Amino acid sequence: MAAKAISSPVPVEWYPSLxxxxxxxxxxxxxxxxxxxxxSSRRSRSxxxxxxxxxxxxxxLGFGSLFVLLASGVYV
Amino acid sequence: MDVKKQTVSDxxxxxxxxxxxxxxxxxxxxxxxxxxxxxxxxxxxxLLTATAVSCSALPPEDGIRILSAEKRIDLTGSIVKVxxxxxxxxxxxxxxxxxVLIAFTPTEAQHLAIVKATRAEGKRKKKTYAPLSVEASxxxxxxxxGARLYSVLLGTPLKPGEATTIEVLYVLTHSLEPFPAxxxxxxxxxxxxxDSAVLLSPYHVLExxxxxxTPSNRIESFTRVDPTSRAGTEVKYGTYKNQAPxxxxxxxxxxxxxxxxxxxxxxxxxxxISHWGNVQITEHYKLKHGxxxxxGVFSRLEYQSRPSISGASSFKNLLARLPPRxxxxxxxxxxxxxxxxxxxxxxxxxxxxxxxxxPLFGGWHCTFTIGYGLPLEDFLFESEDGRRYIxxxxxxxxxxxxxxxxxxxxxxxxxxxxxxxxxPFVTEKHLETSYSYLDVVGRTTVVLKKKNVxxxxxxxxxxxxxxxxxxMLAEPLMLVSAVLLFFVACIAYLHMDLSIGKSS
Numbered sequence: 271m272a273a274k275a276i277s278s279p280v281p282v283e284w285y286p287s288l289x290x291x292x293x294x295x296x297x298x299x300x301x302x303x304x305x306x307x308x309x310s311s312r313r314s315r316s317x318x319x320x321x322x323x324x325x326x327x328x329x330x331l332g333f334g335s336l337f338v339l340l341a342s343g344v345y346v
Numbered sequence: 347m348d349v350k351k352q353t354v355s356d357x358x359x360x361x362x363x364x365x366x367x368x369x370x371x372x373x374x375x376x377x378x379x380x381x382x383x384x385x386x387x388x389x390x391x392x393l394l395t396a397t398a399v400s401c402s403a404l405p406p407e408d409g410i411r412i413l414s415a416e417k418r419i420d421l422t423g424s425i426v427k428v429x430x431x432x433x434x435x436x437x438x439x440x441x442x443x444x445x446v447l448i449a450f451t452p453t454e455a456q457h458l459a460i461v462k463a464t465r466a467e468g469k470r471k472k473k474t475y476a477p478l479s480v481e482a483s484x485x486x487x488x489x490x491x492g493a494r495l496y497s498v499l500l501g502t503p504l505k506p507g508e509a510t511t512i513e514v515l516y517v518l519t520h521s522l523e524p525f526p527a528x529x530x531x532x533x534x535x536x537x538x539x540x541d542s543a544v545l546l547s548p549y550h551v552l553e554x555x556x557x558x559x560t561p562s563n564r565i566e567s568f569t570r571v572d573p574t575s576r577a578g579t580e581v582k583y584g585t586y587k588n589q590a591p592x593x594x595x596x597x598x599x600x601x602x603x604x605x606x607x608x609x610x611x612x613x614x615x616x617x618x619i620s621h622w623g624n625v626q627i628t629e630h631y632k633l634k635h636g637x638x639x640x641x642g643v644f645s646r647l648e649y650q651s652r653p654s655i656s657g658a659s660s661f662k663n664l665l666a667r668l669p670p671r672x673x674x675x676x677x678x679x680x681x682x683x684x685x686x687x688x689x690x691x692x693x694x695x696x697x698x699x700x701x702x703x704x705p706l707f708g709g710w711h712c713t714f715t716i717g718y719g720l721p722l723e724d725f726l727f728e729s730e731d732g733r734r735y736i737x738x739x740x741x742x743x744x745x746x747x748x749x750x751x752x753x754x755x756x757x758x759x760x761x762x763x764x765x766x767x768x769x770p771f772v773t774e775k776h777l778e779t780s781y782s783y784l785d786v787v788g789r790t791t792v793v794l795k796k797k798n799v800x801x802x803x804x805x806x807x808x809x810x811x812x813x814x815x816x817x818m819l820a821e822p823l824m825l826v827s828a829v830l831l832f833f834v835a836c837i838a839y840l841h842m843d844l845s846i847g848k849s850s
Contacts (some may be wrong), residue, residue, distance in 0.1 A: 278624075
């Protein structure tokens, strides 16, 4: 019986670099979100743009924090 | 009528074997004659039930007899290992024999950790050994001496007139009694070992010999049952010829044994599987020195300066055999990290040498925790039916230790269904739920418990479970939604007009 070994979907060695990359991209998107919020007036704001930036930032920060946890040895 | 006849003949055989048994170890005709008549009704009743129960099992009076028996008892460690080589023959007039019975005294049965049997096939150089299954037999032969029987199930039945060789290994724990029970730091540890000079067997034994191997030349005393001889570290009992079934000749060997009597009173191994690429194992040990109790003071100075004679029976380090590619190892207790440990990583196995905070003398305890991570791909596999299974080693990674109480907890990832442990021996199993990082419904945990575990129990076992890989996304999506919630709150706050004054 040739059993197939199961490994992680992402190679374990990539976790630290993935964590750094995704968290920094996420933080940049967060920054752009808040810059947009601060610089635009209430009337000129577009809700679609706000939601898109927020969603992208949260995806990057969410996965980024997961990889931070995995890279630091907290295997969830 | 038929039943009556059978019981009468059975009665006759038991009484005759009892007479033989008496002749072997006591004065003949010591039995009061009234006993037989007194016990006849109860025996009749017992035998009626016994014949009803043991219809499937063969009675020990079938045609099997042991042509030659060799018993090698290894007393060099704290665990007693006995290697039995039995040459078994089935009588020409008998029917096919599918099992061979091995007898243990009640004390032996209580301390018995494992029984393994193999059957040698072929001649000389082409000899192959086929493992045989061994199970506790409920056959009632307790009438004579309370012996517990284990049956070795022969793969192919032994035909009448045929002979075969069976090799049996059994391991006894806590069977060496320290005497004196208390020793001081400078004394050496002496222990008693009790057994029988002849093989306790429900069969007729034609020829037999027993060898006892001790760790050092120092043997204080041993019972003589002629012919008995001693050469160096070995005591030989026999050759004895023509022993009746169930004969027992108690012997006592008093010898020096300074090997570490490491006993793990309780071991809890927790295995956490993460599909993100790691198997984390945490082991909580409660260790004890199970030898002669320490008496008087402990002088660290004397212990350090004269290690050869001081604290000979104590031990200060233990070796754990871990899988290869182990990483993130820690060794600590309630106080914190214990720095006295060494790790050697190899391609086949890793060795972790640990030293407790203090050397352990008789009766001293010590608790500690070992943890390590292992790569997922070495242990987790997908079977052909699509289920996943983890393949781990049972038992305790510490070498030459007895584990009184072993608990293995396999924590499966969240979302696993239908866990099914496959263990090659009898264990107590149950399921529970445990919570860890980022859990909502909790993780299904398979708990396996076993008492009296020795190194021979370090065999692979599997836990099968069903898992849908989509559940792996649960944790990142939780984190994503938490961050998104924060952004939505920010948007909502900035879009709301919370000022008291008129908005322009």
